[in-house]
Each structure stands twice: as C-alpha cells, then as structure tokens.
Amino acid sequence: MIARRCQPRLDLVVALVLAGCVSAAWCAVIPPGTVLDTRQEMVRNTGFEPDSLDPSISQTDGSIAILSDVFESLTALDGHDQVVPGMAESWRRVDALTWVFKLRPNAMWSDGTPVTAGDFVYSWRRFLDPRMAAFLASSIGVVVSNGAEIVAGKKPPTALGVRAVDSATLEVTTAVPTPYLPQLLAVPQFAPLPRATIEKLGKDWTKPGNMVSNGPYLLRDWQVNSKVVLVKNPRYWDAPNVVLTRVTYLPVEDATADLKMYQTGENDMTQTLPPGSFQALKAQYPKEIHNSIVFGLRYYALNNNDPLLKDVRVRKALSMVIDRDILATKVTADGQVPAYGLMVKGVVGADVVRYDWAGWPMARRVTEARKLLLEAGVQPGTHLKFTYNASEYHRKVGLFTASEWKTKLGLETEMxxxxxxxxxxxxxxxxxxxxxxxxxxxxxxPTGMYTLVRCGSEANDSKYCNRHADDLVHQGELTTDPSKRQALMTEAARLVMEDYPLIPLVQYSVPRLVKPYIGGYDEVNVQDVHRSKDLFIVKH
Incomplete structure (x- = not known):
C-alpha cells in the first residue's frame, strides 16, 4: 500500500531539467530563480543518540534518519512520501508473491566496488538471522518468504526468499501478497551491507573511517552524545544532484534545549517543540513553523503480565478517564489529534474504529471506570509506576495522566x-x-500498526497476545480481495481494542521549526521522512 503522494508542479520540473536533474522524483526540488548558498552545510536534530549505525539492528527514529542518508535500499521515499528508485532502477511484480528488481549499473560502494544483488542477499539474511537479535526482524523482515521461520530459528537464513539471479538482478518472494513492498523496502534495514568490511572488522565496522556505505553521504565523525557528522559521497550514483555537502546530526533530547539552539543559530531544524509552545512560536516564527500529521500513534504501553495490569478491567479504567481532548488542546497543544484505537487517520486498508465510550460525558466515564476498579478489587491509594525518557515533553504528558488517575480514580503514580x-x-x-x-x-x-500487538512481535512491548485476532490478520494478508482484507483487518483491530493491551493517546504530529533558508522541506509527508539528499540551503 503506497502512502499519499504529491506530484511536482510543471514549473519545478522545468527548473530541474535546466539544473541537470534527471528526474523530479530523485533529487532536491529547486524552484526557478533560486540562488543557492555557497556553503551547503546543515545542522539538524535527531532527538536521541543513535542506538546503532548498523542498519540490521537499528530501531529508533534518530538512527534510521541518519542511516537513510548513509545507506540506500532498492527503493527510497522522497520528501513527498513518493516511492522512488534507489539502488534499483526498476522493478516489476511477476505474480502475487514474486518481485524482480534490476540494479542500476552505476550502483557503487564508497570504496569504489560495485553494489551487487548478492550484497542484498547477504544483508537480508544477516538482518533475519536470530543471532543478530534484530529488533525489527520479526515485524518487517518476516514479509519475505520463510522470514518468520528464520527469525524463530526453525530454518536457516539461506532459506530466505531472496535470490541473486545475476549480479544486477534480485528476485524477492514474499510470504503473503504484499502490494506495499516497494515502499517497505525503502527502510535502511533492507539496504545492502558491505560483507567484506563487516567480516574483517566485526562490530567496529560502523566506526568513522571504517564504514563502507552506498548512500548519498559518508560517516565522517561520531561523537557519542554529541554529534554525528556526514559528508557528501562522491561515488554515490546521483552525486551530481546532491546539494548539501555536510550534515551534522545532534542528539538533543530536551525540546527546550533544542529550541534554544535553534534560536541561537546552533541548528537549522528542530526535531520537535516544547509542549504548549506551538501557538506562541507560530506567532513569533510564522515563516519557519511547520506541522504535519504523521501516520503514527503516541500511546502508553501497559505490561500485561504485571500483577495489577493483567486484569483487563484495570487497563480499561486507566484508559477511560484520560481526557484526550484536553491533552491534545491544552497540554501538548501542537496539532495532535485524540486517539481512541489502534488504527489512526491515514491507514489504508482498515477502518478507524473508536471506543464506544469515547463519546460519553467524562462523568459517565469516571463512574464506569470506578466501578471496574471496584470489581477488580483495586482500592483508592493503589500505586502505579510510570516510566518515561528524560524529556520535558513526556514529563508534562505524564504529569497530566497521573493527575487524571489521581483525581478521578484515587490512584497514586510514581514517575x-x-x-x-x-x-x-x-x-x-x-x-x-x-x-x-x-x-x-x-x-x-494496517499491518504496520498491528505489529504493536501481534503475538511475539518485537514491537509488542505490552507482551499481549490474541491468537484469534492474529488469525484474522493472517487471513487478511492472504487474500487479494481488498474489501475482504479491510473487513478482516478492521475486525482484528476491534477485537484487540476490547482487550485494552495499551492506552492510545494521540495521533502524532510533528511540529518543528525549520530555518527559512532550508529548501526542500515538505509537510506533505505522513512518514516524516526528510532525507538530506532532498534538502538545500538558499543564499541568505
């Protein structure tokens, strides 16, 4: 399933042709008459220290943003969420389960050797090898035939449904019909990896000076908890159309500190904004403020094995009393939308279903929640423990929900x-x-959201499992009838919601400040993918 698309304007296409860019979908879109700055160096914030710069085992947004600059998969997502060619110049779907990708002849590693189909075979097998314990292997890697069995240790990595027909042709067999495969393959986990370098250096292969990569940028420097510095890769196949020559990523977790650095000119693009600051900053920086609704969910994970939370009545009560309208409009106040289910706006192939009580007056919700706790034997004064990462944003949201639980249910929360x-x-x-x-x-x-609750999924932090719902999802994956698939996916999500394995809060939006001289940034981007390759700096 392909995400929402945005077609480039005709005048921009003309400008790109004049600039020597072969395809409007493949390079930075520079409007006519734009004068570029002589210094094409940008500083941006990832929000977190990278958990790893090994594509196979990385899992956080910050790492994936950097790796999308350093490595390139068969396909890529441009700044408008369009699927565009990456290492593959073309592909075709042979049948419901089989795809063939043709690599471009000038696909090259940063050491000057060619990228081959065999590099993808090696990389994908490594990604799913249970010895790697790759976080995303069980959620996205299993779309490839035999992937689930390999992750579970029941089959060897060599059984994976990927084959090098020749050095420039890759054949991929999926476990179930996967019409959205070209979009999924854009993620760094499916990028090729330099086998010789990895086997020679082991874990040290990701260090600056050691890393061999194939993306538009090279890893120049990595100072833990300080910065990651990338420089333009002259051997990248589309190097003439990569404008930024140097990109520095900062791991600034605190949104207030991020904002101050932006205001003092220490970075060019924030990761997000402090909670409650959006309207004031919109008035202060009307030409620099951006906000996009993203296909994603902010939620609270509930440990379903916890002695208190293993009772569904307790989980339901905790969810019912949180006033998401106040949370969205008064606490975060940054354009996020209240969420009452697993699926959020923008899902393609399932209905967005809300809890029935979402429309009740709060007084009725509180009465019902108190009744549920009483039935479960939970007394006022019972203690909860809420864990969050050191961020003013999450602290403020946590304090709000803790107040809801205390004033409405009499529960105490330790932060x-x-x-x-x-x-x-x-x-x-x-x-x-x-x-x-x-x-x-x-x-x-919908399978992207469902992975949060799928039995055995690495993304299932709640450790929840509903075999019947999983069976419905699997039936949906097997069918090629879109209407039947949508009905099955919707019913599975509804069944899961009734078990309250987690607490949906709001649908993500990404409010941020971007310097007015940064070109190529587009809000029409539900995946929040902003490759440095698609950006440029205007003379200022």
Missing part, C-alpha cells in the same frame, strides 16, 4: 525518568508497569 536507550530496553524486557511509547510504521498498511 520514573530514564535515558531513552535504557527505556527502550526496559520496555522490550517488560521491566516496567506503564511506559511512554510511540510508533510510526514504515507504511500506512
């Missing part, structure tokens, strides 16, 4: 602030009770 990477590990190991969480899938297909 536990952790470094982001520590929080991720705690969630994955189920060493928490309630935790701040968020998810932006790689495609708007």
């Amino acid at each position: 536990d602030s952790l470094e982001f990477k520590v929080l991720v590990r705690r969630r994955q190991d189920a060493q928490y009770q309630i935790a701040r969480d968020g998810w932006i899938p790689f495609t708007p297909d």
Whole structure:
C-alpha cells in the first residue's frame, strides 16, 4: 500500500531539467530563480543518540534518519512520501508473491566496488538471522518468504526468499501478497551491507573511517552524545544532484534545549517543540513553523503480565478517564489529534474504529471506570509506576495522566525518568508497569500498526497476545480481495481494542521549526521522512 503522494508542479520540473536533474522524483526540488548558498552545510536534530549505525539492528527514529542518508535500499521515499528508485532502477511484480528488481549499473560502494544483488542477499539474511537479535526482524523482515521461520530459528537464513539471479538482478518472494513492498523496502534495514568490511572488522565496522556505505553521504565523525557528522559521497550514483555537502546530526533530547539552539543559530531544524509552545512560536516564527500529521500513534504501553495490569478491567479504567481532548488542546497543544484505537487517520486498508465510550460525558466515564476498579478489587491509594525518557515533553504528558488517575480514580503514580536507550530496553524486557511509547510504521498498511500487538512481535512491548485476532490478520494478508482484507483487518483491530493491551493517546504530529533558508522541506509527508539528499540551503 503506497502512502499519499504529491506530484511536482510543471514549473519545478522545468527548473530541474535546466539544473541537470534527471528526474523530479530523485533529487532536491529547486524552484526557478533560486540562488543557492555557497556553503551547503546543515545542522539538524535527531532527538536521541543513535542506538546503532548498523542498519540490521537499528530501531529508533534518530538512527534510521541518519542511516537513510548513509545507506540506500532498492527503493527510497522522497520528501513527498513518493516511492522512488534507489539502488534499483526498476522493478516489476511477476505474480502475487514474486518481485524482480534490476540494479542500476552505476550502483557503487564508497570504496569504489560495485553494489551487487548478492550484497542484498547477504544483508537480508544477516538482518533475519536470530543471532543478530534484530529488533525489527520479526515485524518487517518476516514479509519475505520463510522470514518468520528464520527469525524463530526453525530454518536457516539461506532459506530466505531472496535470490541473486545475476549480479544486477534480485528476485524477492514474499510470504503473503504484499502490494506495499516497494515502499517497505525503502527502510535502511533492507539496504545492502558491505560483507567484506563487516567480516574483517566485526562490530567496529560502523566506526568513522571504517564504514563502507552506498548512500548519498559518508560517516565522517561520531561523537557519542554529541554529534554525528556526514559528508557528501562522491561515488554515490546521483552525486551530481546532491546539494548539501555536510550534515551534522545532534542528539538533543530536551525540546527546550533544542529550541534554544535553534534560536541561537546552533541548528537549522528542530526535531520537535516544547509542549504548549506551538501557538506562541507560530506567532513569533510564522515563516519557519511547520506541522504535519504523521501516520503514527503516541500511546502508553501497559505490561500485561504485571500483577495489577493483567486484569483487563484495570487497563480499561486507566484508559477511560484520560481526557484526550484536553491533552491534545491544552497540554501538548501542537496539532495532535485524540486517539481512541489502534488504527489512526491515514491507514489504508482498515477502518478507524473508536471506543464506544469515547463519546460519553467524562462523568459517565469516571463512574464506569470506578466501578471496574471496584470489581477488580483495586482500592483508592493503589500505586502505579510510570516510566518515561528524560524529556520535558513526556514529563508534562505524564504529569497530566497521573493527575487524571489521581483525581478521578484515587490512584497514586510514581514517575520514573530514564535515558531513552535504557527505556527502550526496559520496555522490550517488560521491566516496567506503564511506559511512554510511540510508533510510526514504515507504511500506512494496517499491518504496520498491528505489529504493536501481534503475538511475539518485537514491537509488542505490552507482551499481549490474541491468537484469534492474529488469525484474522493472517487471513487478511492472504487474500487479494481488498474489501475482504479491510473487513478482516478492521475486525482484528476491534477485537484487540476490547482487550485494552495499551492506552492510545494521540495521533502524532510533528511540529518543528525549520530555518527559512532550508529548501526542500515538505509537510506533505505522513512518514516524516526528510532525507538530506532532498534538502538545500538558499543564499541568505
């Protein structure tokens, strides 16, 4: 399933032809008459320290943003969410399960050797090898035939449904019909990897000076908790159309600090904004403020194995009393939309279904929630523990929900602030009770959201499982009838929602400031993908 598209204007296409850019979909869109700055160096914030710069095991947005600059997969997503050719110059779907990709003849590694179909075979097998313990292998890697069995250790990586027909031709067989495959393959986890370098250097292969890559940029420097510096890759196939020559990524987690750095000129683009600041900053920086609704969900993960939370009545009560309208309009106040289910606006192939009680007056919701807790034997004064990463944004949201639980249900909440990477590990190991969480899938297909609750999924921090719902999703994946598929996906999501495995809060929006001299930034981007390749700096 392909995300929303935005076609370039005719006058921009003419400008691109004059600039020597072969395809409007492949390079930075520079409007006619634009004068570029002589210094094409940009500083941007990822929001977090990269968890890894190894594409196989990376999992956080910050890492994936950097890796999308350093590596390139068969396909790519441009600034408008369009699927465009990457290492593959073309592809075709042979049948419901089989795809063939032709690599471009000038696809090259940064050391000057050619990128081959065999490099993809090696990379994908490595990604799904259970010895790698790759976080995303069980959610996106399993779309490839035999992927689930390989991740589970039931088949060897050599059984994966990917084959090098010749050095420039890759054949991919999927486990189920996957019409959105070209979009999914744009993520760095499906990029080729330099086998010789990895086998020679082991874990050190991702260090500056060691890394061999194939994307528009090279890793020049990585100072932990300080910065990641990239420079233009002269051997990249589309290097003449890459405008930015140097990109520095900052891992600034605190939104207030991020804003101050923007205001003092230390970065050119924030990751987000402090909660409640959007309207004031919109008035102060009307030409620099941007906000996009993203296909993703902010939610609270609930440890379904916790002695208190294993009772569905408790989970339901906690969810019912949170006033998402106040959360969205008064607390975050940045354009996010209240969410009452697993699926959010923008999903393609399922209905967005809300809880029935979402339309009740709050007083009625509180009465029902108190009744549920009483039935579950939970007394006022019971303690909850909420874990979040050290961010003013998440602290403020956490304080709001803690207040809701105290004033409406009489529950006490202990706030536990952790470094982001520590929080991720705690969630994955189920060493928490309630935790701040968020998810932006790689495609708007309902399976992208469903991976949060699928039995055994690495993204399933709640450790929840509903086999019947999983069976419905699998039936939906097998059918080629769009209407039947949508009905099955919708019913599966509805069944899961009735179990309250997590607490949906709001649908993501991405409010940020972007310097007026940064060109190529587009809000029509539900995946929030902004490759440095698509950006440029106007003379200022």
